[in-house]
Amino acid sequence: MALLQNMIGIVEDNWLLLLVGQYPNGPLGGIAATMILSVLGIGLAFPLSVLMALARISPWAALRWPVTAIVYLVRGVPLLLIILWVYFLLPLLIGTNVPGFVTMVVTLVIYEGAFLSEVVRAGIKALPKGQMDAARALGHSHLGAMRYVILPQALFNMIPSIISQFVSTIKETTLGYIINVPELTFAAGQVNNRLLTKPFEVYFILAIAYFVVCWTLTSLANLLERRITARRARIADSGAEAGGVAAASAGVSRA
């Protein structure tokens, strides 16, 4: 009970810091920064991931191999390492200081781009081969078929996976803490440093804040997933109702 009262007290005293950081007197932080980082990260990673997925399944080896190598590299390295690389290497490469916030966005775009591209690729591969055949038979180019026939279906089916990836991204923004990006975890750290005696309460509040955001989004993803699965089953049904009797009717002869 005392714990709960302590936590309510901490939230009452620090809600603005947890919500927006030191803004408007300092940089934007807290949940607001976490959400902006996540939205920017996934929002910029998404178009990149579609391009990477297209490259990975493209008929041209010169596109396929380098992108495949990048995806394997990024997937095989901890996110923290990529943050450090970008943090130390990016300023050297472009010759100016890069704010932590930008470092974090760049890192998330690289990391999430690689992961999402696998999701996009799986979504494309999951469509029946006949869709591509039909589009090509009608005279569409490979990219035209992708644009008008394959991607609209694949991306729609992938909406739940994209939301799940967004949830992962929100949790990954916590790593911005180590390069002093003032997001939610950083704000909680500030509160904890000020209070000194109540780490359990502070980090419990932090956990609840992440949980509420992520659980809400996960529920949304699950809801959409059920709807989309039902819809796909309906589509498959109408195709398979046809396919199922193929064996039976193929032999029906009137000779």
Next chain:
Amino acid sequence: MTMLQQTSSRDDVSMIQFVGVNKSYGSFQALVDINAEVRKGEVVVVCGPSGSGKSTLIRTVNRLEEIQSGSLLFEGQDVHAKMGGSALNHLRSRIGFVFQSFNLFPHLSVLDNVILSPVKVNGVKRGEARDMALRLLDRVGLSNKAQDYPAQLSGGQQQRVAIARALAMKPPAMLFDEPTSALDPEMVGEVLSVMRSLASDGMTMMCVTHEMNFARDVADRVWFMDAGRVLETAAPDEFFRSPKHPRAQRFLSDLRAR
């Protein structure tokens, strides 16, 4: 020149010509030295036991399948010659293809299924394409389904939309790869009747089908295939009355026995 083309417009102009076509998957030879011809305005039915290479054969015509040797001419143009992507796309857009599994685009309405390719591939204006699509849907008896989605249609209706979609590209020839094999028996007739009406309008057609009544009534020629070879090409009455090749005789007697 125009006069000449008109007088020779039927029966003696080659539309699709196979010249020594071979295709293999690894060590399995799917097509063996195919030499055959579909003339303009002709309806050819390709039949034979399953696994005989019928679908592979028809899919080589618009290069959905590659071949290893020989050549395949569509209106005199070598389909399997080295060519740029856009030349191949253009060629394909002129060859109507109807699949066993319909392959309608499920995310588009019936109308948009028909309109998509004329607009995006041929650059037809949307309004114009829409008028044409509605006429074609009317022709296959589905003008009242224009706003529906494929999932809302029966198999027979979906296949008729697929035919309208192929016709929207104004192809000089139509290929049908077992168009009724995936249908409930009671829906076969509606698809065949659309195909009959196409044939009677003079459309050049190549159909892989098990519908022997259709072959008998509509086809000008029947090709019989087995083990990757075209063993016999004959007029249908001749083929059904007195097939020459022993394998064809067995095939037909098996069909009758069923």
